[in-house]
Amino acid sequence: MEPVQGSMLLIYAVIAVAALILMITRYKIYPFLVLIIVSLLLGLAVGMPVGTIVKAFETGNGNTLGHIAIVVGLGTMLGKMMAESGGAERIATSLIGWFGEKHIHWAMMCVAIIVGLPVFFEVGFVLLIPIAFNVARRTGKSLLLIGLPMVAGLSVVHGLIPPHPAALLAVQAYHADIGKTIAYGLIVGVPTAIVAGPLFALLIHRHIKLPEHNPLAAQFIASAESNAPRELPGFGITLLTILLPVLLMLLGSWADLLFTPHTTPNDLLHFVGTSDVALLIAVLVSFWTFGAQRGFNREQIQKFCADCLAPIAGITLIVGAGGGFGRVLMDSGISQQIVQSATSAHISPLLLGWFVAALIRLATGSATVAMTTACGIVAPIAAAGGAQVQPELLVLATGAGSLIFSHVNDGGFWLIKEYFGMTVGQTFKTWSLCETIISLLGLGLTFALAAVL
Template sequence: MEPVRGSTLLVCALVAIALLILLITRYKVYPFLVLIIVSLFLGIAVGMPMSKIVTAFETGNGKTLGHIAIVVGLGTMLGKMMAESGGAERVANTLIQRFGEKRIHWSMMCIAIIVGLPVFFEVGFVLLIPIAFNVARRTNKSLLLVGLPMIAGLSVVHGMVPPHPAAMLAVQAYHADIGRTIVYGLVVGIPTAIVAGPLFALLMHKRIQLPRDNALASQFVNSREDGLKRDLPGFGITLFSILLPVILMLIGSSADTFVAPKTWPNEIFHFIGDSDVALLLALLFSFWSFGSSRGFNREHIQKFCGECLGPIAGITLIVGAGGGFGNVLHDSGISQELVKTASAAHLSPLLLGWSVAALIRLATGSATVAMTTACGIVAPISAAAHGAVSAELLVLATGSGSLIFSHVNDGGFWLIKEYFGMTVGQTFKTWSLCETIISLMGLALTFALSKVV
């Protein structure tokens, strides 16, 4: 079969993405399987040698998982240690006391941004939702007023702020500087989280009435009302444990500024600033700060680390398959054709990164897969631009696109629907709209930031 060339390659790519949407949303096929199947058929359709299709998919899959599997595993273990020790609850209680009940929605956004840094959205949500239930009960506020700022904060750090694993994918793909990406991510992310979280929650909680009886909420609240006081870790040590990987990455990013390059101190700083090493050191530190100092022995810590990995197996496989799909797009010549088209149309790489990520997000339901796949497509365009576009801003644009309109093919959609006790329509009006606000405002602020940096 003769290889397909020219604009027909782009048509094949659009058909492949449409097929992804159809199989996932209409026929409910698991995204991991769909990504494999569509990748193979895409390779055949564009005339790739059959001997190279599987190799291309496996190469992309392995390249993606080679980094992300380590980050996901270490980040999830750190989140589990924080949950078991009561660290997240300590952060919540402290911020509630300082913000007061009238500004509780602001404190929940802050909690989510802090807690969400090292873990995936779903993990952060499960860690914080018991706190949201108890805060809503204690303050007699709507769960939407408490919960929407929480999920907005989690979502923003998921797409825009390293060392979150999803944002780290884009940092790696675009060869962006981690330190600058963190700073730019906070500059764009915090105003975005404020609008999509507390301000949006103030508007929506009056318009949507949740059912009085929520079985999940009752279960979590009752489990906390056993008359026993929990010995929680201190706020300072908890915050330091959570932010330690960020601190180490900032040290590594700025090493050349403070220490002469190619000296052993410089190499050490770069080594500990690597995302894998930084998260590993933070996890080892948490074994003391959240573990032994809280009365947990070695067996307890081993149990926590082991049992937290099961729930992330599915998303890890999907992320790898997304990388495989992206590599098939690259090896088939689709990415190169997209480079030519974008160059001819003078399309901004920032807008292209956002658009591609948004399209994949709508197709697969996973923000992480959207970032993985979009980076594989857009990275060659970024390289062709010869530094005309900041790699750090490209991370933010791609991350913003990956957060667009969560709908029925997104596991987070159903997670939030069930925990909040909402109907499908109410979930669209709250969670899906919240995600869209984050995506559009993130893109707008990224463009604005590009004018001054």
């Protein structure tokens, strides 16, 4: 069979996504199976060599799980220890006390922006979701009202504000000033997070009814269901344990400033600053702060770790399959066709950066891949065009584009769907729409900033 070329690739991609959504929502087929089936059929339909279709899916699945599985597993263990010790309850109680129940969604956005700065979206999510579950339970409010501001805050810093890894790569590609980028990123990012987070959550949570029972939420608040009074861990030690991986990752990003590159101290900081190692250290520390210090013995701690992993097995498989689907889109030539379509349009560098990143995001599902790939495409075009556009604003426009409309080929889509207990349709109406608001408003505010500067 001859490979499909040109715009027909885009048509096949649209058909594949539509079929995937229909099979999951209308016919209630398990998403993991649907993602495999649609990925294989898409590869066959566009004429990929038969021998490479399965390999492409396995590669995408493996690449995604190589990071996500470890992060979700270690993050879930940390969350479980925090829940069993009462740490999540302590943080929830303190936030409610400081902000009041009426304004708790603002607190969740602020915490997410702080925690999300040095870490990938998935890491920040697994660190904060136990707190969101506990705040929702204690206030009796919808998890959407608590959780959407949290994921909006994480997403904004993921795409717009260094020292987040994706934004930092864009700063380097465009030769932007990091100080200005951070300042402009906050000017654009904070209002964007406010609209897409607390304000959007206030509007949408009334129209989305989540299931009464969420088995994942039960993992993180089970200990709080007991009526027996107990002493909770201190706020300081709880916060330190939760933020330990964040602090370690910050140290890793500063390693070259603190020590000469390729020296032992420098290499050690880079090592402990990787997300996997930082989370592992935090989990081991939690065995003492949330475990031994709270009176739990070794057998109980081991049981907590074993029990919390079973509910995330399905999520992990679905997230990996989403990565496999994204890889088939790339290896089939669909992603390249999207890029070619974008670069042939004669538009302003800011809009081009946003547009290319948005199309790659839609095709691959990864904001990081979209941002880094778009930078490589747009940077020479912007330089050759001679347009007087500040490189810091190009970073923001590209970052905003990389966040648009998370859908079925994005691991984050399935992560949020499963943890929030939503259907695919509800996830589109909440998370996907939240991401689109961030992307469009981020672009609009970047243009407004460009007009002022």
